[in-house]
Amino acid sequence: MTREVTPLLYEQIVAHIGSLVDRGALRPGERIPSVRRLSLQRGVSINTVLQAYRLLEDRGLIEARPQSGYYVRPRLWRPPPEPEPSDPPPGATRVSVVDLVMSVLHAARSPDIVPLGAAVPSPELLPTLALNRAMASIARRLGRSSNAYEFSPGSEALRVQIARRALEAGCTLAPDDIITTCGCQEALMLSVLAVARPGDTIAIESPTFYGILQTIEVLGLRALEIPTHPRDGMNIEALAFAIEQRRVRAVLLVSNFNNPLGSRLPDARKRQLVALLAAHDIPLIEDDIYGDLGFDPVRPKSAKAFDRKGLVLLCSSFSKTLAPGYRVGWVAPGRFMREVERMKLVSSVATPTLPQLAIAEFLSNGGYDRYLRRVRRAYAEQVGTMTRAISRSFPDGTKVTRPLGGYVLWVELPRGVDALELHRLALTQRISIAPGPIFSAKQKYRNFVRLNCAHPWSEAIEQAVVTLGRLVAELARL
Numbered sequence: 001m002t003r004e005v006t007p008l009l010y011e012q013i014v015a016h017i018g019s020l021v022d023r024g025a026l027r028p029g030e031r032i033p034s035v036r037r038l039s040l041q042r043g044v045s046i047n048t049v050l051q052a053y054r055l056l057e058d059r060g061l062i063e064a065r066p067q068s069g070y071y072v073r074p075r076l077w078r079p080p081p082e083p084e085p086s087d088p089p090p091g092a093t094r095v096s097v098v099d100l101v102m103s104v105l106h107a108a109r110s111p112d113i114v115p116l117g118a119a120v121p122s123p124e125l126l127p128t129l130a131l132n133r134a135m136a137s138i139a140r141r142l143g144r145s146s147n148a149y150e151f152s153p154g155s156e157a158l159r160v161q162i163a164r165r166a167l168e169a170g171c172t173l174a175p176d177d178i179i180t181t182c183g184c185q186e187a188l189m190l191s192v193l194a195v196a197r198p199g200d201t202i203a204i205e206s207p208t209f210y211g212i213l214q215t216i217e218v219l220g221l222r223a224l225e226i227p228t229h230p231r232d233g234m235n236i237e238a239l240a241f242a243i244e245q246r247r248v249r250a251v252l253l254v255s256n257f258n259n260p261l262g263s264r265l266p267d268a269r270k271r272q273l274v275a276l277l278a279a280h281d282i283p284l285i286e287d288d289i290y291g292d293l294g295f296d297p298v299r300p301k302s303a304k305a306f307d308r309k310g311l312v313l314l315c316s317s318f319s320k321t322l323a324p325g326y327r328v329g330w331v332a333p334g335r336f337m338r339e340v341e342r343m344k345l346v347s348s349v350a351t352p353t354l355p356q357l358a359i360a361e362f363l364s365n366g367g368y369d370r371y372l373r374r375v376r377r378a379y380a381e382q383v384g385t386m387t388r389a390i391s392r393s394f395p396d397g398t399k400v401t402r403p404l405g406g407y408v409l410w411v412e413l414p415r416g417v418d419a420l421e422l423h424r425l426a427l428t429q430r431i432s433i434a435p436g437p438i439f440s441a442k443q444k445y446r447n448f449v450r451l452n453c454a455h456p457w458s459e460a461i462e463q464a465v466v467t468l469g470r471l472v473a474e475l476a477r478l
Helices: 009-023 035-042 046-058 098-107 128-147 156-169 183-195 210-218 236-245 267-280 334-347 353-364 367-393 419-428 459-477
Strands: 062-065 069-072 179-181 201-206 222-229 250-254 284-287 312-317 329-332 408-412 448-452
Touching (some): 009 035, 009 367, 035 046, 179 183, 312 334
Parallel strands (some): 284 312
Antiparallel strands (some): 312 329
């Protein structure tokens, strides 16, 4: 087995600054952090930072200006502009996306398709062998008991580890505050069932993950799309206005690195959101499934960190970070613990035992932190590489988000380009994409697509982006 080689400290700094430049977070002509400041931020010596900056100079990414500092050098390419904040029409609506989502997902299941559609981590980056070894070892140790039901609230060993890790997100949770679930989707479903009834209105980001829309649809609820900024998330002022105008039963959002935007609600805005909803006694269902995948070393807080009334139901899972096939998620439902636990018993009885225990062991031995350091660097680099490829291959009028975490890009195509038609044409070229209408209750975003950047860059992916750019240009001319 090949042993993972940890990059040297100066190489980590080079990768970090390089990814910020590639994504456009640091633009040509902008000053980068001073040597002393970065030394303090990263906890490394000044000589280490200087070594990294010299290498970045050699690569032509930055330049030193006497008595001024280091700056991003002018480059031959510039990242495309960002999409504007969304502006969905007012009013709650019934949701009808399930059939469209199913047709998109089924069409992209072939193994020979370039997988730019589904937002799933690359199998090449997952610690599958280590997890499987842990599961086999646990099965041998436990014998027959490894095949017993793990009734709600789920594995205590796993809940202990989740509670410990929640401290990094600013949350003080006890193991008994947590219920394990079959993935984050079940956690969201149980949370919605606990706080809402058919016909109620749920406020959501616009655009939002289609799994959230599917949940709202199958439960007979109405969706109220709230304007959302591509970097800073849901517009809290617009939400406050909506709450004054109509009865909102709950708010459901992805707080860190929203899918598909990659937006992150700043901590101050999270505090403001929680206070607003507490004043109206409105529950917040928070999906923080991507929170561990920020490109910066410090994990952003969850909105749950500011909850003082038990109104925040925090949902997450290990499907986007560690083990999509294990289907292990969790929810910390606050004051709705009893309702969620009852719904869990009715819906799926228990969460599979061995996957919970394998993940608990992986978390307890430090493997998860080492793994996260590696994939955060990989995803930051791959998002930057995809952005550069889009800027080279797509026609003028294309706009691209600049996420600070996760592994998806939200791409606005020139006006007149139909994302559903692009999806159909792309499949004929053995390429999958996620068309914009599946991310809206009202099937807006007809000229948007979401692209997955999780897979390591390859000739096949590069050629797929070139092909997509050609198809977009052809559609724009029609």
